[in-house]
């Protein structure tokens with residue numbers, strides 16, 4: 001059966017961050033993901049994971065100055081040392097949290113970027129990803145890149161699934177995979193079933209949300225039951241992150257997830 005993970009940056013925000021772990025476990029989640037752990041001591045998070053029998057399945061590398069609008073460092077020319085430092089910090093947390101996957105956000109292109117600027121970002125991206133994927137491989141972890149739609153993140157460097165596949169091939173390190181977020185894919189290009197098949201060998205993690213509002217995946221233009229069945233049929237046994245903003249309360253909105261063993265208090 002498909003294994004759902006609770007994204008604690010979006011779900012259970014009725015609670016303080018460290019209290020979201022117990023809330024997720026209480027309704028049956030066995031795995032959690034979120035954007036960043038860095039505002040907390042790794043031991044404090046580990047204690048919540050262990051106390052509630054949860055696995056940490058994914059988090060992101062430090063993204064640069066998030067509050068100032070930065071959305072990752074991986075493709076930013078001139079920020080290579082900062083990127084390498086961010087890999088080290090993330091790997092330290094990953095070890096403490098026993099987390100097998102790390103997502104390196106690509107970062108933004110400047111508004112007036114021409115081809116030459118794009119090529120510089122591309123070159124930095126490849127070098128940085130190669131460095132990070134090798135570091136992750138040595139630590140027994142997988143590095144992920146995620147295409148993100150340009151409506152939610154204008155200027156994001158990595159937007160299409162094909163671009164992600166090409167980059168994974170160009171980097172050429174086995175520990176680099178794609179974080180296949182069906183919400184972003186639908187907004188950027190659609191053709192989800194086909195993309196899932198084309199992407200399958202490179203998929204390292206999956207995320208879902210209703211389109212277009214990024215609410216529960218039970219309404220909108222995407223047929224998730226069918227897509228998840230297809231994913232399972234392809235052989236996927238990894239996690240599917242529930243990365244959506246509940247319409248009216250996290251638990252109240254989990255009806256759709258009962259088909260996957262989540263919901264109601266356990």
Ligand SMILES: O=C(O)[C@@H](O)C(=O)CO
Nearest residue numbers: 060103146148181207243
């Ligand atoms: O889809 C998303 O927004 C996330 O998976 C992420 O890592 C960056 O915000």
Ligand SMILES: [Mg+2]
Nearest residue numbers: 146181207243
């Ligand atoms: Mg995502």
